Amino acid sequence: MPLSSTIYVLAIPFFMFLFLGLVGVKMPRKITGVIGVLGMAVTTVWAYAIAFTYFFGNGEGQMLDGVRQQIVTTDWTWLSFYADKLVVRLGVLLDPISAMMLIVISTVSFMVHLYSLGYMSDHDGNPEKGFQRYYADLALFTFSMLGLVVSTNIFQMFIFFEMVGVSSYLLIGFYYGQQPANHASKKAFIVTRLADLFFLIGILILSFYTETFDFKEIMGANGHDVCNAFTSAQGLTFMGCSVTGWALTFIFIGGAGKSAMYPLHIWLPDAMEGPTPVSALIHAATMVVAGVFLVARMFPLYVLEQGAMDIICVVGAFTAFYAAAVACTQSDIKRALAFSTISQIAFMMTSLAVSSAKGELIGGHEAGLGYMASMFHLFTHAMFKALLFLCAGAIIHAVHSNENSKMHGLHKYMPITSIAFLIGCLAIAGIPPFAGFFSKDEILVACYEKGIGWGLWMSMVAGMTAFYMFRIYYLIFFWKKHEVHGEHKPKDQPWTMTVPLIVLALISCVAGFVPFGKLVTWDGVQLETHLNLPVACASVGIALIGIGLATVMYWKENPLPDKLATMFKGLWTASYKRFYMDELYQFITHKIIFQGISKPIAWFDRTIIDGFFNLLGNVTNSASFGIRKMQSGNVQGYVSYYIIGAVLLAAITGIVILFV
């Protein structure tokens, strides 16, 4: 498969979007669903072919002296400003991470397409209302996400960044008849838009100094030879930091908004109002890693800006802990998984940030370990988190509730789902040989290299991860006997939903053995990875401790969790309420911004500005009412006025002529 055909990987979903959105609504729902799945299947095969050609083929100059090259397969000039000095291009860039992302996106998207056939139907297999719209939106999202990862320049990336935001908005608000879905979609859109504003500012600063948008021109081939304009702009300072530091920090804020980093994470738990497959695709596997991808894409610049890196590091490490702490107490399984996602993405961010621990070795190898680990974790996490969400969707579809108090003891009824969920839990907890173990182990190694403190902190969070995941698992599938309501017994779902679970579970089992160090590194040079035995043992040990604790507390119904909850009541409630972050936002927006700023402005607008124009209108109106009697309808009256006016005019003219 020639690499130049990468553009069709984007074109197919876009065509599907148009087709399903425009023509599909006239067709039977089931057929549109099948068409959507088939389209996505073609896209997936194509994307796999491209990725394998890129990684393992050896034509078209993709390997030079053992260095994997970036390849631009398509390049169109879209806008050119300012006598071609500033050109916005649209194109397709293939490099290790974009090729990897092609696989991730197409795999998860295909699984979700297939799964949705079952999920978006009732128990008799009849698709629900809006089915066509759902598939059209999924296709739009897939297109935007694919476009994002193959962007050749930062402006194109911004465009697709916004497009994934829009499609996320559309899909969260899919059940627009329900108020929570509307609120959640608005919240997601507004928060990510706010972050994207910073992203845009960052882009403007960066491109102002480098005079280009293109990644290749800014960072050079494979991230070496960062352009001179950038390095000289580093010398310029603004408020104590270099301007490039500001630019990169702003860009990171944009990424943090999409990747739900603290304190911009508040939209992600609410985004779970959307259909569960959407949560799996957008809010677990693909869109939320856009921020990580963004930082990874600009990694060669971040390496040069330690200040920005430190910010990312601190934000990432704190978010990982915070989200894990919140996830330990959530009773809504999708929210718990959402916080788990936040925590895991924070892992990736931290890993990227510690990657420059040996910043002075920019040309060196070890600088890239965290980068590689981060991308590895992105890959594996996408698989097992999609798996977990799809399992959650199967459970929700069976019991019609998100609350784990309505579940309990489902293992007997849904064995396939249970085993798949267990595999996901083991993977995320980091138990060998499942996928999460390998990637998380690399992250921890990178963290320990940065400093023992970072390593310990992240290990602790890894332990918490194991604990909360198994807490959810036990609460869903064990704890006590399931209370069956009426005739309707929960059972494993139809094949369209089960097959994706099995496939993703298999991937989660084997994905850890992918030789990532040889395939995805920041500079294209292969990286030798070896298992760091002490770290691996420690992380497995701490994961086992977490699992053991969860088993003790949640395996069988017992009063221990409640006892602990009452013992640490304050802490437990704070965690359950997500440490009052939503309340804090509520306070800031409603009490400070709305009351303190918007109200006076609104008052000024209503009374002063509107008042002025109302005054003008009223004066005109009353004046007209006053003189309206002159319009008597009496023609002779008009003539008299006319003659008197003419005479006066003539008299005035005469006087002026005579005396001036």
Add this chain to the structure above:
Amino acid sequence: MDLTLLMYIVPSLIMFGCGVYGFITRKNMIAMLISLELMLNSVDINFVVFNRYLFPAQHEGMFFTLFAIAIAAAETAVAIAIIINVYRLAKNVDINQITKMKF
């Protein structure tokens, strides 16, 4: 005794004044129309007299009057058509009775 320009203008001026007076004071629409004709006519006289006395080489004033007469004829025809129509509706031609076209 010379017949000067002024001697033609003064009767014309008086005619115009009468037209104004009649137009304002008359109640009957036809009478108002007659006053209107007086005013028009005085203007025609002015055109011709000024033309003849001041610019005898050209004849613009005369042509202007010629066209004005044509237009006056048209105007009168339409006005009388309107008046007759009004009479049909209101059974009189009193201008004070026809004040519907106000505010």
Add this chain to the structure above:
Amino acid sequence: MESLGNVIMYVIIALTIIVFSVLAVTTKKILRSATYLLFVLLATAAIYFQMDYEFLGATQIAVYAGGIVVLFVFAIMLTHKPGEDAAPLTSNKRILGLTACGLGVILCGVALFGFAKFASKSLPSMDDFTIDKLGQALLSTDKFGYLLPFEAVSVLLLACIIGGVVIARKR
């Protein structure tokens, strides 16, 4: 120095115009008003003859005296019962009318006598203005040609014919 006949003629014309104008706007009987208008129009035609514009005078008589006044008489016949007087005028209207008329006349008079110097010019001689020349001028497109207004007036007259028919016809 004008011939005596001309002067006498002028005096008759001026007196006719002044007297019948005043009568036309003050008489109570509307049919008489139309008749007085006819005299004023005829006197105007006489002025045109004195100015050596015979064609114009003839037009004045034909169109005004012959056409418009007859139209007036018809309209009066159609809208009035025989022997009906015009309604008496209100005093405040009369004052308004007198004021407007007086002001206008005074203003024009002042302006006119301000230019008394050239206004006291006597009648200059004029080339013979024949119908032939008039016809050439009306239908020519040169300078001092009047084809465009001529055509415009024809369209206007057509519009008036149609308009008059549409407005006045019985519904």
